[in-house]
Amino acid sequence: MRNTLAFTRRYLATIPLSIAFAVLILVTSLVAGTFFGPPSEVTENTWAAGVTTVVDMGHWWTVFTALFIPWDPFQLVAGILAALVLLGVAERLLGRLRMVAVFLVTGLVGVGIGVLLQWVGSLAGEWWADGTSYDLTVDPLTPIVGALLAASSLMGPLWRRRVRLVAFGLLIMFALYVGDTSTVYRLIAAIAGVVIGHVISGRARRVTWLKSSFGEARVLIAAIVVIVAVGPLTSWLDPDGSGAFGLAGSFYGDIFPTASDIQELCASATSAVCDDVQRLAQLGGIGPIVQTFVPLALLLVAAWGLRRGRRFALWLGIVVNIGQIVLAFVFLSLVASFASTDPTDTTGLAAIDIGEYIVWGGSTVAVPAAVAILLFVHRKRFALKSPREAVIRFSVTVAAAFAVLALVYSVAGAFVVGAYIPQGTTIVELVLDLPRRFLPVTIIGVTQDALVPPPGFVLVLFQWIGPVFWAVFTLASLQLLNADDQTVRVGDHQRIRALLRRGGGGTLGWMTTWPGNVYWFNAAGDAAVAYRVINGVAITMSDPVCRPGDERQTVRDFAAFCDANSWVPVFYSVHEQFLPVFDEMEWQYMSVGEETLLHPQTLEMTGKAWQNVRSSLNRGVREGMTTLWTTYDELPRPYIAQINAISEAWVSEKELPEMGFTLGALEEIKDPDVKLMLALDASGRIAAVTSWLPMYRDGRAVGYTLDFMRRADESMGGTMEYLIASSALHMKEEGVEVLSLSGAPLAQAPVPKGEEPPAPTVMTGLSEFLAKTLEPAYGFSSLFKFKAKFNPSYSTIYMAYPDPLALPTIGGALGKAYLPTMSAKEAVSLVRTLVR
Structure with missing residues (x-):
């Protein structure tokens, strides 16, 4: 909390x-009377902009x-934020200074040109300008949008x-879709902002289209x-809006006529129209209303998968957009049956202007058609198929849901088929009518006579089997889209071990052989x-x-591989020599810990700094302790049993979940390449055990990294x-060059005497906060001090990543990597420990 407040203070100090503008609009809302509600007529006529005030009244200010x-x-709250x-x-x-200038210019251009266009359009009889020419607006978001785009x-x-892309x-x-004057003024201000920004940016005057990676293109298309x-949905939420595409909102929500609507229609319309409306009214209910939002839900799911x-x-996404086009044609045909384009025809509803009909029809057809075409044109960017098992599971789930729901409804409906409307409905007709239970009611009500059951249990099934099926379909789709093929192919383990023995991977490289990892190899396989x-x-x-010198190309090739698979690449636990590569790629990186290193060939345990270590060595010798350098396969069975007992005792004492990922456990010490160093007491029992991961060069172990550490409770x-x-000391005799005590997560190296600590950043503050928070549970700081x-x-x-916006997702993924099997009980224990 302290770091968050410090960052907030530093940020606010720069703006x-x-x-001041946030405070200003707070004051003006109190003075103008909009703090508690919309402006009064006097306030509008005095301070609001529009054709009426600027042109008719001459209030140019x-x-x-x-x-x-x-x-x-x-809008006050939105404006302050x-x-x-x-x-x-x-x-x-x-x-x-430039911000003030851009703020005023884009705001004045947005409002001024907007009012001018409304006035000219209303004189020419253009329907939107004519319909909104009496609207007045006050809106501080207009200059804010202009300044941001500049x-x-x-x-x-x-x-x-x-x-x-998101703003426009x-x-x-x-x-x-809403079309009020404020939305148009903001759009004009945004366009002005882009033009002004291009001028003041100092770049070449030639406008170029920037190329996007596969991943970035997918993000942009998904946003569209x-x-x-x-x-x-926005036009449905604002039914009084003047947007050209406002009719599209009619597809959502309660589209069913009320009793008064039916009475009014039947008094003036033809009998056929009256019958259609009455049939549509009989289909009402919460379930059918929920089902009108199915296309929206499916498109959001599609965007997530895209x-x-x-x-x-x-x-x-393509099928849903095509389905919306079909729905639009059906719905518009219903509108056409209610209204005539002939102004002299009074047999139906009031005449609709042919221009408005074309605009409305174009909006509900052209927009989804454009999206479907966009997706089809860029189909090569979306080539990732789900694993075969996931596809089978999805197909079985959806088919089973459809079959069970259809069967339950058919059997229940058969018992009351004689009470269906219209009279004389047969079981065969009931079964043939089944597919329409899963379609939007807009289509159901106009394709043919609707078969409506009597009130009761069957009516509930009638209204809800569609929404339930689409809920199952949506959840199954999310599961399918979330399925990744993470299969370790035959021979991959042997290939990675061969490369590690050749050299590469650093002091932590042998961790790559642990279960849970999958492998990417470059085209050459080296x-x-x-x-x-x-x-x-x-x-x-x-x-x-x-190999040394191939770091740059390897990082770039793997990043491209992740981009092709639409993954966010995160290089975790990499060392300083890779940072120039990430700088070239314009990636971000942050410290995630400190690795502690010894160099056995120059190691001399002399001086005061080594006093505690020497004391432990001398005490061990006095008490008759010995050591054994070995591997798991070479251990006699009694020693294996003792190691298992020590490890289980250590785990059983902790209510907290055991961490994984870069922290090895008992299984990892069984690798024949991993060395064990055992401490044996005077009686020959194991007092403590450590495991050491090898680091090779040209087939020879030149370094070891500490991983597994356990000691018996009764040990000294x-x-x-x-x-x-x-x-x-043993490694010194063996000619080992590097001994790593492994990384200490979230730790920071001590500042050498006489040097100033680096200035705190958001990331260092976050690391410090996490270290302090997790210390009671996992003791990272205590381990670092040891x-x-x-x-x-x-x-x-370090951890290197390409996109700061992905940090919350990265944090969640890392948490799951370290605690992949945390149970609810362990989660409660962890929270309890942190609270204590």
Whole structure:
């Protein structure tokens, strides 16, 4: 909490003008009376902008004052948040003076040109301008949007593209589907912001289209699908809007006529129209209303899968959009049957302007058609197929759900078939009518006579089997899209071990052989990366295994491999020599721990700094302790039993879940290449055990890394110090070059005397917070202090990642990697320990 507050204070200190604007709109809302609700008529006529005030009344100043007054409490809150975040970003990028200039210019251009277009359009009889020419608006979001889009020109290519696509997508969506004057003014201000930003950015005047990686293109296309899917929902939430595409909102929610609507229609319409409306009214209920939102849910699922590059999501998005086109034609045919385009025809509803009919029809057909075409054109970017087992499971689940629901409804309906409406419904007709139970009611009500059961249990089934089926389909689709093929192929373990023995992978490289990892090999087969995919994040373990000089190409090739699979690549526990590669790639990286290193060939345990270690060595000798350098396969059965007992006793004493990933357990010590150093007491029983992972060069072990550490409860104090020091002395005799005491998670190396500590950052603050939070549970700091007894040198280990926005997902994936099997009981124990 302290670090969060410190970061917030530092951020707010850099945006004084944005804070001032937030305070200003708070004050103006109190003065203008919009703090508690919409403005009064006097306030609108005096301060709000629009054709009425600017042109008719001559209140030219309203073009300016409209930028500083929120419309209502909701817009006040939105304006304050936007000022502190969006305008704050613009202030940091543009600088204070340029931000003020851009803020005013884009705001005045947005409102001024918007009013001008409304006035000219209303004179020409254009339907939107004519319908909104009497609207008045005050909106501080207009200049904020303009300033943000201008500042986007000073962002890097990735953020510039994202900000512009999301901003314009949302602005265009609201302008088309809601269509009030504020949405149009904001869109104009955004366009002005982009133009101004391009001028002040100092880049070449030639506008170029930036190329996108597969992963980035998928993100952008998925964002477009989400925006288009949510668009009709916004018009449904605002039924009084003036958007050209507003009719699309009619597909959602309660579309069924009320009793008064039926009475009014039947009094003036033809008998056929009256029968259609009465049939449609009989289909009402909560279940059918829920079912109208199925296309929206499926498109959101498709967007989530598109972000991950899934072929199933591609076809799901295409099919749903085509289905919406069919739905639009059916729905519009219903509208056409209620209304005539002939103004003199009074037999039906009021005449509809042919231009409006074309616009409405185009919006409900052209938009989903454009999305379907976009997906089809970019289909090669979505080539990832789900594993065969996942496809079979999905197919069986969906088919079984359909069959069970259909069977239950058919059997139940057969008992009351005589009471169905219309009279004379047969069981055969009931069965043939089944598919329509799973379609939107808009189609059901106009294709033919609806078979409606009497009130009771069957009516509940009638209304809910469709929503239940689509809920099962949606959940099964999410499971299918989340399935990854993480199969270790035959021979991969032998290949990675051969590369490790050749050399590469660093001091932590042998961890790549542990269960749970899968392997990527380059085309030549002489470089590899061990990784595991969790929630769409490909987390590597240790440095890439490659020859010296191939680091750059190996990292880039693996990143491209992850991009093709729509995974977020995260290089975890890599060392400093790889940082220049990530700098070239414009990736972010942060420290995730410190590795403690000894160099046995120059090791001399002399001096005061080694006093505690020497004391443990001498005490062990006095008490008759000895050591044994061996492997698990060479151990006699009694020793294996003792190691198992020591390990189980250690685990059983902890209510907390045992961590994995880069922390080995009992299974990992059974590797024949892993060395064990045992401490034996005077009676020959095992007092402590350590395991040492090898590091090879040209087939020879030149280094070892400490992994597994356990000691018996009854062993002497200082046994572990005795055992590690004995291991170091043994390695010195063996000619070992490097001894690593492994990494200490979330640790920071001590600052040498006379040097200033580096300035704190958000990431270092986060690491410090996590270290303090987890210390009561796992004792990372205590472990780091224990290793410091051996006077090691320190080597920082890093995590590198391409996208800061993915950090929450990366954090969740790392948590699952370290605690993959944490039970609910263990989770409660962990929380209890941290609270204590």
